[in-house]
Amino acid sequence: MDAPDALRTDLLPREHPVRLIDEHGRLTEDDRYAAPPTERLLEAYGALVRGRRINEQANALVRQGRLAVYPSSHGQEACEVAAALALRDGDWLFPTYRDSVAVITRGVDPEEAFVLLRGDWHAGFDPRAHRIAPHATPLATQLLHAVGVAFAAKSRGEDTVVLAMCGDGATSEGDFHEALNFAAVFHVPVVFLVQNNEFAISVPLSRQTAAPSLAHKAIGYGMPGQRVDGNDVAALLAVLGDAVENAREGGGPALIEAHTYRMQAHTNADDDTRYRDREEVRAWEERDPLRRMRAHLLAEGALDDATEAAFAEEADRTATAMRDAMNREVHPDPEDLFRFVHAERTPQLDAQWAQLRDELAREEAGA
Amino acid sequence: MDAPDALRTDLLPREHPVRLIDEHGRLTEDDRYAAPPTERLLEAYGALVRGRRINEQANALVRQGRLAVYPSSHGQEACEVAAALALRDGDWLFPTYRDSVAVITRGVDPEEAFVLLRGDWHAGFDPRAHRIAPHATPLATQLLHAVGVAFAAKSRGEDTVVLAMCGDGATSEGDFHEALNFAAVFHVPVVFLVQNNEFAISVPLSRQTAAPSLAHKAIGYGMPGQRVDGNDVAALLAVLGDAVENAREGGGPALIEAHTYRMQAHTNADDDTRYRDREEVRAWEERDPLRRMRAHLLAEGALDDATEAAFAEEADRTATAMRDAMNREVHPDPEDLFRFVHAERTPQLDAQWAQLRDELAREEAGA
Amino acid sequence: MSMIEHTRTEVAAQEAPVMTMAGAINRALADAMEADGSVLVMGEDVGKLGGVFRVTDGLAARFGEHRCFDTPLAESGIVGTAIGMAMNGLRPVVEMQFDAFAYPAFEQIVSHAAKMANRTRGAIRLPMVIRIPFGGGIGGVEHHCDSSEAYYAHTPGLTVVCPATPQDAYSLLRAAIEHPDPVIFLEPKKLYWSKAPVDVTAPAAIGHARVARPGADVTLIAYGSSVGVALDAAEVGESEGRSVQVVDVRTLTPCDDETLFTAVRSTGRAVVIAEAQGFASVASELAARIGEHCFEHLEAPVRRVTGFDIPYPSPKLEHFHLPDVDRVLDAIDTLNWEDR
Amino acid sequence: MSMIEHTRTEVAAQEAPVMTMAGAINRALADAMEADGSVLVMGEDVGKLGGVFRVTDGLAARFGEHRCFDTPLAESGIVGTAIGMAMNGLRPVVEMQFDAFAYPAFEQIVSHAAKMANRTRGAIRLPMVIRIPFGGGIGGVEHHCDSSEAYYAHTPGLTVVCPATPQDAYSLLRAAIEHPDPVIFLEPKKLYWSKAPVDVTAPAAIGHARVARPGADVTLIAYGSSVGVALDAAEVGESEGRSVQVVDVRTLTPCDDETLFTAVRSTGRAVVIAEAQGFASVASELAARIGEHCFEHLEAPVRRVTGFDIPYPSPKLEHFHLPDVDRVLDAIDTLNWEDR
């Protein structure tokens, strides 16, 4: 810890993103963050393998018309996995539309996680049971909800920490600003994790900000900012873990910028050849989070064939479950349109459901 | 100029607000900013005297029921005057509801400046003629308009600079964030001047932000932030002048935090005894911007009795003009309700005006 | 039913203490906070200052700064944070300082507060209240006098309540705070200092209009500050020989069709009164649904007396804009009386 | 008048090139940029990508990145900056990526764009266009299918336009860009890939409804994607022996009362069709004003066929929600035909 000076430059991120394992899988010394134990890295690697497989399977399901849309986190699995693993059961996770892998890694059944993207309903799992908010689409809005959830927990003296995720593009929204400011002023346990994947759909980071880094925004709220190599799951676990435990102990919020890259198009509906070079994408393949961790674990002698096979099998099981689930026909119940809008159905919705019911009955009779 | 390092700490404000003339009127050496020439300070002092008088007169007019409401800038006149004087004729000023003194100092007739606060119409002067936007009420919203005006000027190759004002409270709004970010990404000539007067109505700065200073927010957008003693008109002129000329030369936007104090209640409708100590207010009287500049000019031998008398007379003239103007009865024209909503009156508004006209005619006939 | 309930309430109210509407709201907040430790009040200047209208006066002192407190100045932040609180066991009551200053929170209100229960299939309901001082007639400058109810009433998932009396302000706010879903609670600024007895033991349920005055010839339908205009017009109308019924809508959504339609069918003539600009407004809705459901009973078109379709005017011009007794009487006069 | 204009346009259009609505909008933008150097296009992903709907495809390449460019991701920022540009000599055309993502800009739209001309007594008019892809029927997930027109139509000072054909998309967008005041230009997503001939020389004026199909027995009133539903229903109705007229509203505000009222008076029966949730909506307004102004001509209540008062449903359920031909025919059936 640096001694705080009057200008609080201790709140600035470091010059380079924190990295504990380099692109070749070699351990790098760091004076503040220790690499997690091998056990933990092994667990993380298993989750990475499964996460990558989820991304691949989801892409396939989109091609088969079984998912309406998929914003893939291919290449960003280290962030996804670390976000899930950094939390305890009692903590809360606030994911975006891109964070299905984090949601599943934290324990949601893939079938439930994909209800939204399949088009069955707006959200598919019980947020309270899993302590995971529904995937957020309106950018940065969920960061404020995270602050409120943390506030409520703190007000009851619970030691809950909330991890709130967003992308680089989302940092431009007013709600990002308001969320960080509220979190800092209320001094609540929220860790903001920005996945800087260099793009907001087609818009590169240089069009999003002129700041030295996104983590530089933290000092403007009086909270620490840190940058981390977003493809190094060891560094992510260390930095997020540190921020989460600091928040848990009453140290207040923090902003973590994970520097990574969106390897695929924004979603299947996007065409990224319109706005970025293949060269750039290829260069990032070298930095793949899985390859890196695998090299590290192999070098450490921590990954044997049996374990690799077990991970692959587990990933297969998930993929098969996804496929099976998405191939099962769902018969959405039209009455669901009216069931949840209000706790008690209004007279107007009663009448509207009666109208629809009548239409359906006549249709059935006619058919 | 510090050499930019990788973390760009050169964008951080200094540890202490820039001050060129201390509370006793004594010049302080500064390695970056030179005090403006005495001529200029004399002009500024004249404007301060007039500004103070405008505040006093406006308060009196409120008491007499001639103004609907007045948010006074008493104690903040140095910021008001410097904001107006830092600009050239072709530049633009974006004031808030509290900045009537700046508006008048830039050349608007007091009668026109007070149309809003008198309740005659929503804005009283021609913004285009004066290059002053109407007083903004929805907080921070006008900062974005300032960015757009600067963008348009820049796109035509004009060397216009835009000075956009807001309060400490307004920095919490999402629009503040978006405006600074857009300005920095578009690299447009906007100088953001935050008058940190320690309060947003009743809410103290400590409840508004946990940042080391408001100027620390600048680095998060990649623009320089600077703090300045908001009761030192010399420092304000120097710092604003520097930022304005830098912007004019293509150096991009800057954020200036002027540290000052709201000496009176938020408006006449407010009761500040509910939320702050008289002690605190009295302490700030020592730092009065007029007293300080007067002491300095007297010490410099630059202010003689004749000049003081001339300034007082000029201030009197303004006050008398205000009184006269506000005492003249205005007969608002009801057709104005419909005149400006659209360039061409819609059939609906035609019909509504016909209805009102008919009502008024019958009323007149009946009366 | 609502007439009976109303009558009972009025009787009890005779013995009840007199309060301003602001006082009644203050009392409702205090009683709710007393009754339920999860209720908290937050917003701009609601703490030490007690709100710019003094509606939260004394709450911070009585319940502590953790139960009633000031936030940073950001309305989206306030509503968004309240959503999170409501997700996690609290019952926040937030104050927007003025109607137009709720607009920065629009996305949070429309895309989240209104939709959370639906998108989570009821797993997360948001028991939160957004109090919005609204409307004009107080000589306020621009942005301080908007009638914004249509924006909320149009949004599925919101419950929109608008009291016209101190009694309803008290009882409906208590009901709103107990409501399992988000409630937009619209407080007519102009009525903050209006006074009437308030029986704090009288319950009220959201969703019920109130016949504020019986009458046989024409029904005036109003809410908020227009209820007073309607009652005054009814008085004058009566003196001119027309028996005028007044319905106070009270809950804008869900709409109490039963009371409305019964009232209009009984008179065959209706005028809807609201201060907001009329186009695509709550008044449009009321006129449209009466037109649709009472068609066979209508002797004349449903008239609307609303604000003009203009930005809210400056103080010196607002009296030209606001619906008043004469304008209501003019509208009544057009209702095909010659057919009688 | 609008009927004649329409007919002329249709004739010319027969020889004109076929375009999708997206293509027609793209062409209108290009032609406007070509004609006037102060017109610029900005928004999220409108540059290199050409917009998520490819509506701005090729504009950056053709006119340069200073005329068509991406902004940081912040809708209030986009609209607020555009306001400043329009204050200072430019004519910005901004794209909101989807309907619900315009909500963060609500304050800028309502408190500034809509009011600037009025508050400055006309000294500052804002010639700007806010393009909003709106509505559903495309299998989009939540927040991507809102019908948000009522929020804007209710706001005084805004002009709200909604084309239903590629021709109107072209002509009305050209008119919107030339308009001296802010225009909300609503593009029905579902119709982006619909095709028809577009005559780029055909002018169109904002403020005129269009009789899209003549008919004698009942008038269907619709806009945007509901015009197609109305025309289909008219076809079926005709085959069942009822002569059905269809009016395409085109401009929501200002409202073309003349065309609307003339049409409804000629048939004595009317159904208003719109995809948006019905409560306090544009459909409410249309029904209310027809009820008020055509009362003596009405044989039956004005019916509304609208979306339900629920958040826009998920893809697999949206067909239950959206007005369709059967629902329109059901509504027509209720219009007191036995009296004939």
Ligand SMILES: Cc1ncc(C[n+]2csc(CCOP(=O)(O)OP(=O)(O)O)c2C)c(N)n1
């Ligand atoms: C308020 C809002 N505006 C626009 C969008 C449309 N949109 C969806 S994702 C996206 C890009 C987001 O980029 P980023 O935050 O970097 O996240 P990433 O997709 O890269 O994970 C945009 C513009 C939205 N969802 N919400």
Ligand SMILES: Cc1ncc(C[n+]2csc(CCOP(=O)(O)OP(=O)(O)O)c2C)c(N)n1
């Ligand atoms: C969007 C918005 N929210 C709330 C208000 C109400 N309001 C007017 S002034 C004010 C305090 C502003 O404080 P600050 O920005 O520090 O400026 P100061 O009044 O101190 O000059 C508030 C909350 C407003 N005008 N706009």
Ligand SMILES: [Mg+2]
């Ligand atoms: Mg991104």
Ligand SMILES: [Mg+2]
């Ligand atoms: Mg202040």
